[in-house]
Amino acid sequence: MRRSKEETRETISKLIKVARYHFTYKGYADAALEEIVEEAGVTRGALYHHFKNKKELFQNVLEQVQAEIAECVEEEAARSEDAWEQLYLGCQAFISAAIEPQNKRILLIDGPAVLGWDSWRRMDELNSMRLMREQLLMMQDEGYLKPISIDGLTHMLSGALNETALWLAQFPEEKRAIEETMEVIQLLFIGLRAKR
Template structure:
């Protein structure tokens, strides 16, 4: 029984990895499910069994990327013991991860279009905003930020970062654009700093 579970998990990971490559390379519309199952050595039925349809497979890929970026943000934030630096490091890591060329099409173009705004926001809430909210609440408890609504502050910062990622993605020199965005984010955050 345990071997079947391990094999199933491996099959799902394999499908997600292959699909991620196809969705990144060709976009959602131009990705053929037949090509993914052929490359995976499976049948369409196997994909339908695990993901129901192409959109379900795309959602799994989208969620895997969101999870990776969330882990990248956590790792970057943990490089400091100071809450303020953790926030700054986490913001920069989010911009870098979301604007990375291998994530752009899935996260920024196809994600909102294919999944719809509600699902997109739920994934953002689950993998990005919750961590940001926790950090801001901690900082408020430490009296590092003004006594403002952490819920409102979380939404303001998240919205700003999501929008600036789109701006960064349009630049050839993304490193410079991220640096410019971080300079502005630091100034914005200084406004709530105690």
Template sequence: MRKTKEETYQTIKQLLEIARQHFTEKGYANVAIDEIGKEAELTRGAIYHHFKNKEGLFLSVFEQVQKDIANHVEKEAMKSEDMWEQLLNGCRAFLTAASESHNHRILLIDGPAVLGWNTFRRMDQKYSMTSLKEQLQLMHNHGLISTSSIDSLTFCLSGAMNEAVLWITESPNRRQLINEVMETMESLLAGFENK
């Protein structure tokens, strides 16, 4: 019996939710497709019908994590009309969301290892760095920041925040470290302020 588009969508959605939970709790290397299938009440063949292999399933989960974080960053950034506050709100939102236990392993530990650096960087640029670059470009266009290269600034800030998230997740004092990183980010960014 053929499934409707809505049924197929619901199956994929459920499968991604279950897979995300497994990848979060166990890590990519310790997850078996059969475990996910059993919980989703699907055969291995049914899973492979929607996703080419385990890596393909992980890629879809990874992309969902990227989308969720990007949406959170956008929502938090827009809580202010001030462009500087938008930038800082967005940075804090990224640090907070990316360091949450249900995100950081998939995003910054297994993501680069499983997908390889080229795919990881392409996805990071598509979701995280695009909105960061747009904000920096907008601020530059309004004369709020001075830099010879928006691209360079974007890559440097993005890399610094990814590394900071890895550091933050190693500590039980997550909130305190997020605050420390934000103080550092504010000092760094102040060097680009067009006064």
């Protein structure tokens, strides 16, 4: 029984890894399940045993991408003890991770198109947006923020970061554009600061 669970995890992991490569470099529409199962070294039956269709396989890949980006955001934010710098570093980490080649097409382009905006947004709310909301709530509780709707601010910042990532993904040399974006975010944060 234990070996069977281990084999199942291994098969799922292999399929997701191979599928992620295909979805990254070919896009959802051009990624072929036949190629994915062949490269993963499993049968088509094994694929359908774990995922009911290509869309469900893609959803699992997107969940992995979003979880990895959230982990990156958390790690970067934790590099500082200062609440504002944590928020800044988290925003910067999100943008940088979202536009990495292995993430941008899956997260920013195919994710909303394949799963629909509502599903994509629910997944975002469980990952990066959740972390942002927690940070903002903590900052409000500790008096760092002006009195403001945390839900409104979370959605506004998250939407701005997603749109910024889409914009930055168009630039082959995005380093300067990221720096300029972070300058804008820094100015925005100044306007949100409570007088202490």
